[in-house]
Amino acid sequence: MNDRIQHLILVASFLISGNGVLAQKVLLKGEEIAFIAPEISPDGMYVAITSKGYTGLWTIRTDGYNLRQFSSVRGAGYIKRWSPDSKWILYRENTDGKQELKIGETYTRNVSSISIPMRKFEDVRWIDNDKLYLRSGGKITYLRSGLNVQSNKKNQTIVYTDSEKIYLESPGKKSTDIIDPVLGVQYFDPALSPDGRMLAFEILGGNLQVYELNTFQLHDLGRGGNPGWSPDGKKIVYQITLDDGHSVISSDLYLINFDGTDKLQLTKTQDVHEMRPSFYPKGNRIIYDTDLLGEIRTIKVPVK
DSSP states (O other): OHHHHHHHHOOOOOOTTTOOOOOOOEEEEEEEEEEEEEEEESSSEEEEEGGGGGEEEEETTTTOOOEEEEEEETTTSSSEOOTTTSSEEEEEEEETEEEEEEEEEEETTOOOOOOOOSSSOOOEEEEEETEEEEEEEEEEEEEOOSSSOOOBBSOOOOOOOOOSSSSEETTOOOOOOOOSSTTTEEEEEEETTTSSSEEEEEEEOOOEEEEEEOOOOOEESSSEEEEOOOTSSSSSEEEEEEEESEEEEEEEEEEEEEESOOOEEEEOOSSSEEEEEEEETTTSEEEOOOOOEEEEEEEEEOOO
């Protein structure tokens, strides 16, 4: 981390109540950098973040210390994937008209490149220890990272959408499952539950939905977007955002059961736009950003 970045960052650990329904804890505050899109590591020890425009990539410990920058390239923070053992982070950089796959080591900040057989790719995932999944234009390619990655999870199902349909890719399975639970709509932000039995997604111009893949039951959760599943697959954290057609004018976080019951508002702020939430691996806290305010915050999950 260079001196300028060091000067710009204020690592904070204080609670904000104000008009909030629950007290929010500030993990990271950028004075000139608007940090967004936090993604927590599987072991719950680190958070990967980017800034406005998905420019650059950093990691920081969940105790608010040890901020490290891996990239300053615009778009580098759009795709960032933790290895199953949390020791490495995958990301994509656009350089000289082509895309490069980079791997950063969490503890040392060392960065290396992986040769890929395509100029552009849409997604990359860790799927089985050091095995990588890449997708480009519907074509799937598998690579080895060459790293000693340890994982108990194998062949995880990958979900994505082209807006018209939702696709479930299972590595090792020749066919792709195509899901279209609500005919004639456009899908956004599909998220598969941890047990792979339910699918949350947003409908353009419509509501947040949960679709049970085994029973074909559909649950309408009302207005909302950016769904994130709790580790036990029982609850979803999401945002309700309003805009004026050009910019966001309000955004707050909510918690709800997968079937649409027990909706709970987590934040209620006038000048802060809480967005892009996700659960900690243990399910006890939620992490999110405050859009252009530049702060990464956390909030405790209420216990009934």
